[in-house]
Amino acid sequence: MSQPSDAREEFEKILNQDEYQAYNENAEGPFQKWREAVGEWFNNLIESLFPNASINSPGAEGLLYFFGIIGVGLLIFLIVRLSKATNNQAELKKRNPIAHSSQLGWSYQQHLEESERLESRGETQEAVRHLFLALLLYFDEQEWISAQVWKSNGDYYEELQKVKRSVAKDFQDAALLFERVVYGKQAINQTHYQAFRQKVTTLINLSHGKVGS
Known part of the structure; x- marks a missing residue:
């Protein structure tokens, strides 16, 4: 059987393998627009701070490109993270x-x-399905959530964010795979199943004696 760290890495690959595809297909146009916008902002900043400085000097031009790339990269990163979080929340609801x-x-x-x-x-x-139900009922037993027929995984995630934030993200990952396999009817091979099982049993073992194999 694979080590726990290998299983966790495999589990992360399942959920993240397509994360940046949308950006890779559409990056060239937005990059040019944001580069120009950042360039204009940087020009104004340099002129206000150093009235006698030449923005066309090699040093200033290098800084312009450096900060432009950093700014665009940070913006793209934030957009991707926000979009992923929004999509995940919608799926869990x-x-x-x-x-x-x-x-x-x-x-x-x-x-x-x-x-x-x-x-x-x-x-x-x-x-x-039963592994995920085991996780829900264990969290309910710990009084981290209140398991109810009418609640969605999004509801449980929000409860965990309030009382047990340290396991909320791992729960969200497990819930997303559960949704895709059980409701989305996506096939799951033995390697991915074992990674999911390892994720669930690890979360249960965080504050409890060893359960299962």
């Missing part, structure tokens, strides 16, 4: 992970055991 109240009657240990049984039969999609 789509459905309620607990389909009916009977799923609340199981303990998180029972859901973990069921996931192992389903995995052994090759039913990885259902195994993902």
Whole structure:
């Protein structure tokens, strides 16, 4: 079995492999516009700070390009991060992970055991469902969230942000993969499944004795 660090790295690759495609396809036009805007701002700044300085000097021109590139890069980074966060939140608000109240009657240990049984039969999609339900019910047991049939993963994420911020981002990653596999019907191979299982069991083991294999 792969080491926990390898599993975490593999899990991150699943979610982030297409992160910058939209920017790569459309970068040339926006870059030129922002370079000109930053250049004009920098010209005005230099003239106000150093009235006798020549903006056409090699040193000033080098600074212009340097700060222009840094500014554009930072702006693009912020836009990508904001867009990703917005899209993730929208995806997590789509459905309620607990389909009916009977799923609340199981303990998180029972859901973990069921996931192992389903995995052994090759039913990885259902195994993902039970792993995620185990995570929700464990968080509920810790009183970090209040598991309810009517709540979405976005609701749980917001609750974690308030009371257990250290696990909120990892929960969001797990929830996104759960959404894509269970509701989006995306196939999940054994490597990706094991990475997901490692993510869930690691989150449960943060403040509890070892559970599952």
